[in-house]
Amino acid sequence: MSNVSTQEVQYNKSGQRIVSPDYLLFEAPREKFFMTGSEAVKEAVRRASVDASVSYPITPQSEAAHLIGELWVEGYVGVYFRGESEFGVMSEVAGCALAGARTITTTSGPGTLRAFENFPMWAGTRIPVQLVLMARGVNAPLSIQPDNLEVGFLLDTGCMIWYAENAQDLFDMILAGFVVAEHPSVHVPVITVVDGFFVSHTREAIMLPPDDIALPPYNPYKAPMPVIDLEAPPGRFLRDPFVMKSNYISYATHASWQFEVRAAIERSRPFAKHYLRGLVEEFGNPDADIVFVAAGTAASQAKEAVRLLKDEEGIDAKVVKLKTIRPFPYDELRAAVKNAKYIFVPEFNVAGWLEREVRKALYKYSDAEIIGAPRVAGGMTMPAEVIVSEVLSNLRVK
């Protein structure tokens, strides 16, 4: 008997062969390319069977938004248009998603703030929209440069928040983001963050699977919420009919629904763990008692500092890179710092939102000294030398 396959080969609307997320992310052969983070966004969207994207220009995400538009020209994206503002964009993508479309958009800094009302709305509406956030300073004084203060603002919007370190992470996370966000037991938005410029405008090597395969299309009929049905009136435009009433049923509905959104983020853990190959990644000597806890470019810079500390000072250190901020990897972080005496949290913002998260996660779980430094903002670079001198000055004091 010959081995006859009964599986039918299926193609998406762009003519790409549909493959499983596991095949696309882990098994497909990959080829090396040299490109910017913005171009990596394009390549991820190309392979993601995206139905709709809405854009609005703001530095530094303009190029990524523009490149998604090129994909629309090439036939890889179903619908693409420019919104009238970031608020308009984030509302319009919600409309697309409510109608059952796989939807992605991008923004940065002031654009995020202008659109802000929509993020908790996305979460409460349980739409699996993906936002690629290329973090940039928020005013004033004006900075168009890398700074991730805005991520601190987004932590409690009810959206999943993932943090990519480089172009490769960003490519993989965008694909994984759709899969996890659209899982019927999760079904909340995902915000995929990178540091603007440090990733968006940096050109580096990246491994890509072929471009004639793509993710299975989004199936809105598996969603826990019904899609808008304009042909069966009354059209279901809102998911919150209770809010027009002031009574305890509406309050309880709101509160329980908000808890449910957070619970959905918690339920994303096993899927995120699988598709991201773990919620944290370690670099350096696993037994080191000096630990950097960081996300994004701060993790990159900390990795360089680990090398410098070893090569020039003979000091062992390690980096625990957080890939997800929501859900927060509590268990993974606690396990990773169990030998730690010093925990440094290097950050690209003035507020130290990650330091707060780390302190909260480790309260009563670690005796290590937690040091929210070094911290730079407004577009500054964080050279590894600065991190090293921060470590040395703390060790000297003791």
Add this chain to the structure above:
Amino acid sequence: MKRKRVNIRMPGLGGQGAVTAAHIIATAADYQGYYAVSNPFFGAEKRMAPAESYARIGVEPIFDRGEVVYPDVIMVFHNHVITMGKSYTMPFYSGIKKNGLIIINSEEDLLSPGDKAYLDSLGVKVYNFPATKFAVEQAGTELATNMAMVGALFGCIGSVGLEAIEEGIKARFLKKFVASGGTASLDSALERKFKKKLELIEKNLNTARAAYELASSWAKSQGIEDFLPPPPNKKVEVA
């Protein structure tokens, strides 16, 4: 002196192609088999305003991002960087590492005795290379200044050869793209553009090659060795 990493800072003026140069340098180094990363400075650059870009090349994976604060090499694209302080760092050589290299696009010697004494104390070599004049001679346009600078860089620091430089330049100007329309008129328009493009690439390549040879003999006369050990990876075709 062999290094694990060469960090390059390129101050210039907006419009001179320092960003393109950084991308070509990194692409060429990647092709040669080194780890490489490039990025522009993150600002609202405009013509004749200060602009800066960076490239990092090494024998280990590179995580470092952003401005190069401690460069091994500084490539000054315009004399205003020095004479008018059109630079993000003052003096323009701030942070330069020991035994580093400075390439200045100038016929004249622009450094003060104080500058020279300081750079000498660090063992930093300075190469005055009139890249713009050279570009006009070789390519007939000062737009090829950045190509001359790229050629001069690798002529001085070695490690990355002419074949890789050519690949870097081609990768920048011959991007693959999808023409979905496929109508005859579209194709012929593309063809005409393409011919122009090939001429442009050829001129750029010639400029870079000639600058490479010139700088290479200067580096020999100065006793400068290759900055990097041989590349850790085999040459890989970049798609």
